[in-house]
Amino acid sequence: MSNEDSSPxxxxxxxxxxxxxxxxxxxxxxxxxxxxxxxxxxxxxDSFETSExxxxxxxLPAYLLGxxxxxxxxxxxxxxxxxxNLQALMELALGVPEQSDAKVSEEAATGLSSLGKATTHAWExxxxxxxxxxxxxxxxxxxxxxRSSFRSRDFWLILQGCGVxxxxxxxxxxxxxxxxxxxxxxxxxxxxxADLYVADLVGLAMVREMGAVMTAIIMSGRTGxxxxxxxxxxxxxxxxxxxxxxxxxxxxxxxxxRLLALVLMMPLLxxxxxxxxxxxxxxxxxxxxxPPELFYAELLTAINPTNSSLGVFKxxxxxxxxxxxxxxxxxxxxxxxxxxxxxxxxxxVASITSIVVLDSMFAIAxxxxxx
Numbered sequence: 576m577s578n579e580d581s582s583p584x585x586x587x588x589x590x591x592x593x594x595x596x597x598x599x600x601x602x603x604x605x606x607x608x609x610x611x612x613x614x615x616x617x618x619x620x621d622s623f624e625t626s627e628x629x630x631x632x633x634x635l636p637a638y639l640l641g642x643x644x645x646x647x648x649x650x651x652x653x654x655x656x657x658x659x660n661l662q663a664l665m666e667l668a669l670g671v672p673e674q675s676d677a678k679v680s681e682e683a684a685t686g687l688s689s690l691g692k693a694t695t696h697a698w699e700x701x702x703x704x705x706x707x708x709x710x711x712x713x714x715x716x717x718x719x720x721x722r723s724s725f726r727s728r729d730f731w732l733i734l735q736g737c738g739v740x741x742x743x744x745x746x747x748x749x750x751x752x753x754x755x756x757x758x759x760x761x762x763x764x765x766x767x768x769a770d771l772y773v774a775d776l777v778g779l780a781m782v783r784e785m786g787a788v789m790t791a792i793i794m795s796g797r798t799g800x801x802x803x804x805x806x807x808x809x810x811x812x813x814x815x816x817x818x819x820x821x822x823x824x825x826x827x828x829x830x831x832x833r834l835l836a837l838v839l840m841m842p843l844l845x846x847x848x849x850x851x852x853x854x855x856x857x858x859x860x861x862x863x864x865x866p867p868e869l870f871y872a873e874l875l876t877a878i879n880p881t882n883s884s885l886g887v888f889k890x891x892x893x894x895x896x897x898x899x900x901x902x903x904x905x906x907x908x909x910x911x912x913x914x915x916x917x918x919x920x921x922x923x924v925a926s927i928t929s930i931v932v933l934d935s936m937f938a939i940a941x942x943x944x945x946x
Contacts, residue, residue, distance in 0.1 A: 581629065582606070585638070587613030593621030595656075602631035602638070609638060619643075623656030636664050707903045711834060714826040718835075723827035730832040737798050738840040742847065744797065745790055749781075749848040752789055753855030756780050761863050770863060774870045775877035777856030782878060786849040787886035788934055791893035794841065795926035799901035802833050803922035806905025807915035815906065825906065834898040841894030842887045849886065881946055889937050893930050900925040 583600040600610075643665075657665065717723035760776040806829060809815050815825050853874065860870050901922045908918035 582608070582610050583634070583638075584610040584612065585642075586611075587620070588624075594618055595622050595624050596620040597624040597627075598635070599625075599627035599629075601629040602635035604632060604634055606634075625656060625658060628658070631661070636661060639665060703907065704899075704903065707906070708899055710826050711830055711899060711902075714824070714831045715834070717827060718831055723824065723831065725828050725832045730836060733832055733836040734840065736801070737794070737836045738843065741794065741797060741840075741844060745793055745844055745848050746851050748789055748793055749786065749851040750855040752785055753777055753781060753852030754859045756785070756852075757856035757859035757863075761859070765863075770860070770865055771869060771873050773856065773860050773863075773865065774873040777860075778853055778874045778878045779882065781849045781852040781856075782883045782886050784886065784934070786852055787845045787890045787893060788930065790841065790844050790848045790890065791897065791930045792927055794837070794844070794894070795897050795900075795930065796923055798837060799897040799926045800919045800923050802898065802901030803905040803908070803919045804915060806902055807908035807918040810906060810908045811910045811912070811915055813910075830898075830902045830906070833902055834895065837894040837898040838891055839894075841890040841897075845887050845890040849883075885937075885941065885946070889934065892933055892937075896929040896933060897926045900929060 581600040583602045583606060584598070586597040586599075588595045588597055714723060756777045757773050760773045761770060764770055764772050764776070806815070809829070815829070818825050818828055857867055857870050861867055904918040904922035904925065908914045
């Protein structure tokens with residue numbers, strides 16, 4: 576097998592003239608892994624042997640630079656034996672002192688240092704959310720006053736994705752949640768002969784909490800993640816920078832239609848979720864010998880316009896939180912596919928966290944207002 580086809584090999588040999596580093600094979604990106612022989616050395620090589628060295632690119636000097644900088648006993652000059660072009664390149668690279676912060680510090684961070692870094696990151700994250708929310712509000716203000724525009728076709732496509740295409744998964748989860756609530760409630764209420772009040776339990780739980788919260792969580796993993804992935808891909812491909820270059824405001828053109836679409840669809844999806852969840856509870860109650868007519872009559876006594884509108888009211892804020900979280904992480908994503916995946920993950924975590932926090936705040940407010 577010729578040198579051009581052989582694997583890249585680096586072999587340390589101890590000879591009469593001293594320590595020799597023998598380089599052979601073809602050193603190209605995408606070639607076979609480097610075959611190292613002789614173990615790691617702590618002494619600078621006295622000479623190089625390159626008679627069997629084939630073609631090479633930057634892979635070879637990068638390998639040599641990394642290995643030679645690990646050696647403790649370093650000489651001021653490279654040993655002879657390297658090809659002229661490689662010799663000059665290595666001398667130039669080794670002549671530049673390595674930056675002190677180029678390597679990751681192996682020292683364990685102290686507790687106070689870790690606390691300080693965590694606090695700094697948290698403060699920067701809060702600042703980014705506040706800044707992004709403020710820019711979104713300004714963009715919405717421009718839309719209301721007719722000073723912003725976006726493509727209506729994009730808006731209707733996003734609206735379809737947030738609404739009609741989300742109905743199957745919302746229906747499935749809501750139906751199962753309603754059935755679970757009915758089963759669990761019946762186990763306890765049957766002990767007191769109050770099976771009929773399963774209708775009260777399912778109805779109030781769905782319209783006040785579960786319908787809005789479960790729909791919001793579903794949309795966080797489905798639509799919020801999609802927003803982050805699409806905007807993150809645009810950021811990685813520098814499409815957002817291209818929009819700025821052509822004079823378009825990214826918030827008006829990208830964020831605003833997504834925010835409007837999700838805020839408009841969340842109340843409708845919540846109402847749909849409430850209906851399907853109550854229907855699931857009714858099916859379970861029917862199998863447990865509670866006729867649908869009695870279930871429906873009892874449901875009407877438990878639900879009134881006030882408590883039935885609480886979940887729908889909260890869903891508007893849930894939709895805004897999901898859209899802002901998804902778009903924020905997408906716009907702030909890096910320029911690689913890994914960064915897009917990380918942004919998608921962060922958007923789902925941020926969305927669900929904001930939903931839980933908002934729901935807790937609403938629960939406290941509704942308790943104080945006695946509604």
